[in-house]
Amino acid sequence: MNVVHLSTYHLSGGAGVAATRLHRAMLAQGVASTLLVGIPNRLERHQPEEGVVYLANNFLAEQTAFGRFVAERLYFLPYERSAAVRFGFSPAAFGANLTFHPAIQQADVLHLHWINFGFLSLSGLQALFDLGKPVFWTIHDQWAFTGGCHYSRTCSHYQTHCHRCPYLKKPGEHDLSYRLFERKKQLFAQHMPHFVPPSQWLGDDLRRSTLLRNAPMTVIPNTIDQALFCPVDRADANARLDLPATNAMRLLFGSANVTDERKGFRFLADALQRVHQNNPDLAIELLVFGKGKTYLFNEIPYTVRHLGVLREADDIVAAYNAADALIVPSLEDNLPNTIMEALACSTPVVGFRTGGIPEMIEPGRTGYLADVGNTADLADGIIQLLRHPNPATLRHNARHFAETHYGERVVVSQHLQLYQLLNDRMIE
DSSP states (O other), X not given: OEEEEEESOSSSHHXXXXXXXXHHHHHHTTOEEXXXXXXXXXXXXXXXXXXXXXXXXXXXXXXXXXXXXXXXHHHHTTTBSOGGGTTSBOOOOOOOOOTTOHHHHHOSEEEEOOOXXXXXXXXXXXXXXXXXXXXXXXXXXXXXXXXXXXOOTTOOGGGTOOOSOTTBSSOOTTSHHHHXXXXXXXXXXXXXXXXXXXXXXXXXXXXXXXXXXXXXXXXXXXXXXXXXXXXXXXXXXXXXXXXXXXXXXXXEEEEEETTOGGGOHHHHHHHHHHHHHHOTTOOEEEEEEEEOOGGGGGGOSSEEEEEEOOOSHHHXXXXXXXXXXXXXXXXXXXXXXXXXXXXXXXXXXXXXXXXXXXXXXXXXXXXXXXXXXXXXXXHHHHHHHHTOSOHHHHHHHHHHHHHHHHOHHXXXXXXXXXXXXXXXXXXX
8 A cells, every 4th residue: 555645844844744654663563655855845845754755855846846936925914914914824826746756646535734834725635535535634724614724723614614714814704714714615505525533532623613514534543653753861961951950950842833822822921920938848840842932031030941842752752851840831823733743752741721732641540630821720830740749750651652642663553553544445
């Protein structure tokens, strides 16, 4: 069986990383897998990887891919409410025609991942569906069943019909979200992929949507390389990141963009203020990785060590192993890679009870779940973990949970069973 995965990115963003990990896991299990990437990172292109094919494989093609990305953003520019939502809404007006690409032609199974930002347009999706090949779609956000937004926040219009979109400058009854919703309705009326949400939360959201409530769906989580993301000696982790030895407890916060409001750094800052006020005897340091404005750290009452953007996997592994707990105050998230990575490294997690996060944390066993936006509860969770009478048990439980839920053999087996089931039905 020849499986072709399609992803806008290779090693950028959570969805790109998740797609790459599944591709690698399939190769490791002997599956003929190809990852077709829409927008290459130039550094990645000069580090070839088995089975990874870049749609833009030369300078001219790279410029064309970048042009599609720019055209997509310019198309949305007159509609956007503000720059704050610029990348939270994808009109899918521009994209590549992949039907004649050799990888697509040779595929037995097409597996879509995150395909926006000028990689695939709605017309491009239509063309792929028209090939008649089995199509699976791992959705990493809500875009497939909304009128264009990736996360609906508090808006529930996708459950009836998108209109009056809060992302738009001039929301109306027949605004851009309404028109895109209609276009998707026509698309899915003709062809319906098999959807694979990584979390039950996103699956439940899909079932509540007008567009996909009757679509075939199977929840399968993302996977992670358990040999790479694993416990290492704390002293070695500190040395890798040039961190000094300390008696302080270390907390970790990580995000591709620390300033992304959805990732909730301001809630962490407030929670740490509470911890400091109520537990002055606790010595704490905060480690932060990801890009962002460091002035935000002025709100933290403890020493903050900004690790910057960690590009090497060994550096990321070291960050988890240098920490006593990962804090994930996201206001909305699907199945965060950071939680999966932390658990695999035996690091317990404190997070808000939102999105797919409750499916990843076992309160009292691998971490703590706080009510969304409740910084007092978040602070209580941090204190509970840092004062836990047996932290070694927490760490053991975290690793065991990651192995049994996100192990490569477990997740690849679930996908292969699904592929075979659909293939058998199509033959019948």
